[in-house]
Amino acid sequence: MRRPVRGGEGSPLSPRGPSLPVFVFPADLLFYSGQCRRVLTLYNPYSFPMGFKMLCTAPSLYTVLEAEGRVRARSCVDIVVRHQDVSARNWGRKDRFRLDVWGGGRTGSRLVWAELKRQHQTPGEAGGRPPSVAAPTHHRPPGGERPRPRSGNLLQFLVYAVAGLVCVAVLMLPLEDEPSPVVPSHVHVTASQKLACAYVLGLLTMVFLR
Structure with missing residues (x-):
């Protein structure tokens, strides 16, 4: 509603x-x-x-x-x-x-x-031109070879995914002042740690949605 x-x-x-x-x-x-x-x-x-x-x-x-x-x-x-x-x-x-x-x-x-x-304005619109007007430009390296996909992009995605999973795991852990019969006390986290993980998880969410 x-x-x-x-x-x-x-x-x-x-x-x-x-x-x-x-x-x-x-x-x-x-x-x-x-x-x-x-x-x-x-x-x-x-x-x-x-x-x-x-x-x-x-x-x-x-x-x-x-x-x-x-x-x-x-x-x-x-x-x-x-x-x-x-x-x-x-x-x-x-x-x-x-x-x-x-x-x-x-x-x-x-x-x-x-x-x-x-x-x-995105970096491609620095001159104020609307995105629909700008014509796409394709650059081909000398010799007519097509650019190969970079393995760094996949590695970066994996790093982001692992960081997101770590943040989710930390957010699910109990606070240090909350008793838990399942989770040992030495792995309890503080409110500041959860706040930091929530912030990082939000940033990663925006990256994944682009």
Whole structure:
């Protein structure tokens, strides 16, 4: 269900307790005049389900798919954010989202800034030409030989895949202050380690989706 993001300070946080670290990617939402849709991923590396709710300082400018809901234990959810007015009058405007989470007797909050910029340009569009106008250019090495596929690309993909699997494994491990009858205490991880793995996993996800 698509609904506008509500503003204000109220949020169904329950019950009050120690602070709960919030793992999201990306840290900020960058919109462009030709790209009004962004995805914010909320990770739940904990052994209990977690509720969440998105608030915004400019609810009339944004629409969010599932602005509130729940995340299963050791899982994640994608929150789709759409900018409603990407006209030139809003270029450079910055707004603030607040993501409130609660679960396991603890609560947490994370601020995410959103900014609208002019049309995003890739390196091939540095001169401002639209992609549909630029004609593809093929270069052939001397002698008419076709370029051979580089084995480095496959090796790079394997490295990224292994790094992603390691990050997923770390996110599934219990925290150092969480008792576990299955996982030995010496392999428990800290919240900072999980935050770093969540960030790296988000970067790898963007690489794989290109």
